[in-house]
Structure formats: C-alpha cells, structure tokens
Amino acid sequence: MRETKNLEFKETVSNTFLKTVSAFANYGTGKIEFGRKDDGSVVGIKDVKSTCLNIENMINDSIKPAPDYSLTISDKNIITLTVKEGSYKPYFYKSKAYKRNDSATVEVDALELTRLILEGQNQSYDSLTSSKNKLEFKILGEKLKSVMGVEKLTKDLLITLELYNKKEGYTIAGELLADNNDFPGIDMVRFGKDINTFLDRAEYAGVSILGQYDKALEKYRQYYQYEVIEGSLRKRIEKIPERAFREAVANALVHRTWDIKSNINISMFDDKIEIISPGSLPKGLSKEEYIDGQISVLRNPIIGNVFFRLGIIERFGTGIHRIFASYKDSKIKPVITVYENSIKLSLPVLESELPKLNDDEYSIYSNLVQRSLTSSEVMELTGFGKTKTLKILNSLLKGGYIEKLGNGRGTRYSVNGF
Known part of the structure; x- marks a missing residue:
C-alpha cells in the first residue's frame, strides 16, 4: 500500500x-x-x-x-x-x-x-475583460454574413455573442476573434525525412482565430489533397480526411488554454499530422470520457458558441467522435496522447495511401495503439515467437508505424510514443 x-x-x-x-x-x-x-x-x-x-x-x-x-x-x-x-x-x-x-x-x-x-467564481478565461479598447472584426463579420446572413456586425450583436460588455468593454473571447490581437496562434511545420529537415513553415499568430483556422486548412490542402482525372471526371483524393483535420484544429482552438503563451503546433509528415494543443484536459474530465465523448466540458464556452453558430463545430462534445468516424474503414486509427500540460492528436495518412499491413503486422500494431509495450509483452499478447516478434517490430519501425522508446531491457514500443 x-x-x-x-x-x-x-x-x-x-x-x-x-x-x-x-x-x-x-x-x-x-x-x-x-x-x-x-x-x-x-x-x-x-x-x-x-x-x-x-x-x-x-x-x-x-x-x-x-x-x-x-x-x-x-x-x-x-x-x-x-x-x-x-x-x-x-x-x-x-x-x-x-x-x-x-x-x-x-x-x-x-x-x-x-x-x-x-x-x-464560475468564470471562464475567455469571459475576462481584454486590455484592448479598440478592436476590428472584419473576418468575423464576413463569416457571420456568409453563414447566418448578418448584414452588419453591430455592438449589440457583439454583446449577444459575449464578445463585448457595456460596462467593462471587450472580453478575451472578443480579442481572440478580432482581426488582430496579442495572443499566440498556430505554428505549422512540414518536415522532410526527419525533424531536422524543414521543408515549409508558417506561423499564424496575433490574428483572428477564425483566420488561423482558415490558413491552417489551406496549408493542409496544399500537402494532403490532390486531384486525379478518371475519364471525364476530376476526383479529389484525401491522404488524410479533411473532416478529421477540420475537427482537430477547431477542437484545439476551442479547448486550448489561452493563458499559456504557446502556439498550437501542427507537425506535417509524409505519414501523419500531429497537432499539439497547450493545456491538458479540462478539470474533471478523464481521458476515457474525452475520447468517448461522454461529457462535454468547454474550457472556452464563448469561443465554442461562436464556432458552433458559424458551423465550424457541429455539436459540443462530438468532435473526437467525428475524427474517429473519418477513419472507420481504415485499420490505422488516430491516436490521442494526454500529457500533464498538453494534448497530442496524431492523424495518420489513410491506409489506402500507405503500404498495406499484413495480418501479423496489424496484430502487433493494434496492440501498441494507446499504450507502450516491451517485446516480451508483445510476444505474450500475440503468441508470436521472439524472432518473429522482433522482425515485425523492426519492419513497423522502418515503415514509421511505431516508435521505439528507451534502450536495453527497458526498450518499449508504441504507436506515436504513447
């Protein structure tokens, strides 16, 4: 004990x-x-x-x-x-x-x-008063007009959306949704063969989180979508489901802790996208509840409400479900890793875009999702011999499906370093 x-x-x-x-x-x-x-x-x-x-x-x-x-x-x-x-x-x-x-x-x-x-005090960080007394909302106004038919973004509408308070002025949510602000944003990096090789980098900070969302989506489309011509038709191919990426970025913007001066980091690889959001799970929410969508705890409810009204998120607490639903026909699934001060979501390239795993490879791969195991533990779970197990682990490592953690007797294997 x-x-x-x-x-x-x-x-x-x-x-x-x-x-x-x-x-x-x-x-x-x-x-x-x-x-x-x-x-x-x-x-x-x-x-x-x-x-x-x-x-x-x-x-x-x-x-x-x-x-x-x-x-x-x-x-x-x-x-x-x-x-x-x-x-x-x-x-x-x-x-x-x-x-x-x-x-x-x-x-x-x-x-x-x-x-x-x-x-x-039953308050959220995004409801606090901003230090800014003059803000512009061109991006928000355009989206409200496009989605809701709002002709003009008035002060009364800002009050309704809780972005402005008559007595105290703009809220933090208002500043985050304004065209310019003093907050961090999204840092996107496309890597080459390893993390030391930068092929492309873009940082979207100090601007509306709606603009950040749009820019991140543009960068995703640049590298993970392409078109093929089949007969007389042009067909769009997604290496990673756009629906999953949309949900992941929106989820990060709505649920991150904005009192930490750190960017949302989006790392783009040939075989996956990793999105790391500052701040762990909202208090009182377990990892299992988060993944299963049993309970919705909005860390930034004002921002969440605006994203909901604009149709960026469909319904509170269902984003993770929709991400996994995008991979329903793929053996390789997204992986969520919860740390003390951050959450990492890994979106793998769809199986159709990768070399196929055979049954033995998938048997080991599936056992390493959301946990780390030693080779002996893998042998016990799969019933494979030592030589076969090590051969498959090395093949999965070479293909980038799993990662190796530690050295010697303490060596463990995991999908995305869980």
Missing part, C-alpha cells in the same frame, strides 16, 4: 496535513489516513476521539473558506479524513493554495491560482 495523488498517510497529527486539505479541496476529493507510516504500515492513534476533535479544530481554524470533510475511525484505530473537492475555490492554508503532485503536496503558482479563482 502506498501514497497516491488522492491518498496520504500520516503517522501522527501535525500542521503539515493542512496543506493536503487545501490541495484536496482545490483539486479533487482525497483521503488522509492518520495512524499509518509512509509505507502504509499500521501504527494506530492512541486517543482517537480527542485526536479527531483536534483535527476538526485545526481545519476549522486554518483553512479558508471552510472545506467539506468527514472523519471516520477504523477498528485498527486509524482515523480517515475525507476532504471533498469544494465549490468555493481557492481554499487557502496560511494564505497559500496547494495541489497534489503525484504523492507530494506543493504550492500552486500564480497561473494556477488565477485559474482556481476563476473556477470558484
């Missing part, structure tokens, strides 16, 4: 547990068990009743605002303190807010504190 992000052990009661109370109240329900050593072994608490009273007094006197918690006592004299995630964030201990970093408790930085304050 060991400590985790949501479980901490304390042999005795001291002020240090109050930092973890702050962390659980700020970022997610957790438990502190008093009467256990760091390794989980039981030592128990001698006077459990008075200790419980002491814990209550310490929390009530030290954590502001008051968190929601409960205490229980086991037959081994272990006191379990359960702290629930609160709604009135941030929760401070000695004027500082804390979070869990694996099994440790650390103070949050200024950026995360700002996010906690917004969450406690």
Whole structure:
C-alpha cells in the first residue's frame, strides 16, 4: 500500500496535513489516513476521539473558506479524513493554495491560482475583460454574413455573442476573434525525412482565430489533397480526411488554454499530422470520457458558441467522435496522447495511401495503439515467437508505424510514443 495523488498517510497529527486539505479541496476529493507510516504500515492513534476533535479544530481554524470533510475511525484505530473537492475555490492554508503532485503536496503558482479563482467564481478565461479598447472584426463579420446572413456586425450583436460588455468593454473571447490581437496562434511545420529537415513553415499568430483556422486548412490542402482525372471526371483524393483535420484544429482552438503563451503546433509528415494543443484536459474530465465523448466540458464556452453558430463545430462534445468516424474503414486509427500540460492528436495518412499491413503486422500494431509495450509483452499478447516478434517490430519501425522508446531491457514500443 502506498501514497497516491488522492491518498496520504500520516503517522501522527501535525500542521503539515493542512496543506493536503487545501490541495484536496482545490483539486479533487482525497483521503488522509492518520495512524499509518509512509509505507502504509499500521501504527494506530492512541486517543482517537480527542485526536479527531483536534483535527476538526485545526481545519476549522486554518483553512479558508471552510472545506467539506468527514472523519471516520477504523477498528485498527486509524482515523480517515475525507476532504471533498469544494465549490468555493481557492481554499487557502496560511494564505497559500496547494495541489497534489503525484504523492507530494506543493504550492500552486500564480497561473494556477488565477485559474482556481476563476473556477470558484464560475468564470471562464475567455469571459475576462481584454486590455484592448479598440478592436476590428472584419473576418468575423464576413463569416457571420456568409453563414447566418448578418448584414452588419453591430455592438449589440457583439454583446449577444459575449464578445463585448457595456460596462467593462471587450472580453478575451472578443480579442481572440478580432482581426488582430496579442495572443499566440498556430505554428505549422512540414518536415522532410526527419525533424531536422524543414521543408515549409508558417506561423499564424496575433490574428483572428477564425483566420488561423482558415490558413491552417489551406496549408493542409496544399500537402494532403490532390486531384486525379478518371475519364471525364476530376476526383479529389484525401491522404488524410479533411473532416478529421477540420475537427482537430477547431477542437484545439476551442479547448486550448489561452493563458499559456504557446502556439498550437501542427507537425506535417509524409505519414501523419500531429497537432499539439497547450493545456491538458479540462478539470474533471478523464481521458476515457474525452475520447468517448461522454461529457462535454468547454474550457472556452464563448469561443465554442461562436464556432458552433458559424458551423465550424457541429455539436459540443462530438468532435473526437467525428475524427474517429473519418477513419472507420481504415485499420490505422488516430491516436490521442494526454500529457500533464498538453494534448497530442496524431492523424495518420489513410491506409489506402500507405503500404498495406499484413495480418501479423496489424496484430502487433493494434496492440501498441494507446499504450507502450516491451517485446516480451508483445510476444505474450500475440503468441508470436521472439524472432518473429522482433522482425515485425523492426519492419513497423522502418515503415514509421511505431516508435521505439528507451534502450536495453527497458526498450518499449508504441504507436506515436504513447
């Protein structure tokens, strides 16, 4: 038994547990068990009743605002303190807010504190007031006219779209959708045989995110679409589904964290496109829920609403479904990798544009999607011998289907470094 992000052990009661109370109240329900050593072994608490009273007094006197918690006592004299995630964030201990970093408790930085304050006020970053007092919306106006038949973009319409507030002025969402702004954007690079060879590069920053979306789509079409003539007909061929690319870029613009001064990076290779978006999943949303589209949590709801009205996104929470639906007839599927501070989506070239995988190759490839395995683990899952397994892994590596992680006995294999 060991400590985790949501479980901490304390042999005795001291002020240090109050930092973890702050962390659980700020970022997610957790438990502190008093009467256990760091390794989980039981030592128990001698006077459990008075200790419980002491814990209550310490929390009530030290954590502001008051968190929601409960205490229980086991037959081994272990006191379990359960702290629930609160709604009135941030929760401070000695004027500082804390979070869990694996099994440790650390103070949050200024950026995360700002996010906690917004969450406690039930506000989104894109609803905050912009520092700009003069903005133009030519691109937005043209799109509203084309899609919705709006003849003129008035101040009243900007208010309706929550891009402007009569008392405070333009919102961050308004600035992001304006023709010019002070925010990062999209950085697109086309690579050659390796990441050290740049064949083309374009950066779209400081301009409307609607313009960024259009420019990214133009660059995609330049390299991943072509036309062939069949008889008297001209047919468009997509190496990567345009529908998937559209959804991926829109998803990145709507869901990224705009308080991080970093571009959305789009890397273009012969066999795939990788889109890396700043910021991990919205709080309270698991990777499984994100991929399955079970819950829609909009990090930037104002921007999301404008994209929805313009028909760029169809319905909240369905973008990932449509990306995978674009690959329904392909054995090779998109791969989503969730990191602590970013999300990477890999869109592979359609199978028809790549050499076909045989059944044995696909058996190994499919086992490496969304996870990494050692060659021994691959052998166990497929039933292949060592020689055959290594031969196929090397073939997949050479073809660019998988990646090799680490060296020696710790070597693992994965689709796109998951």
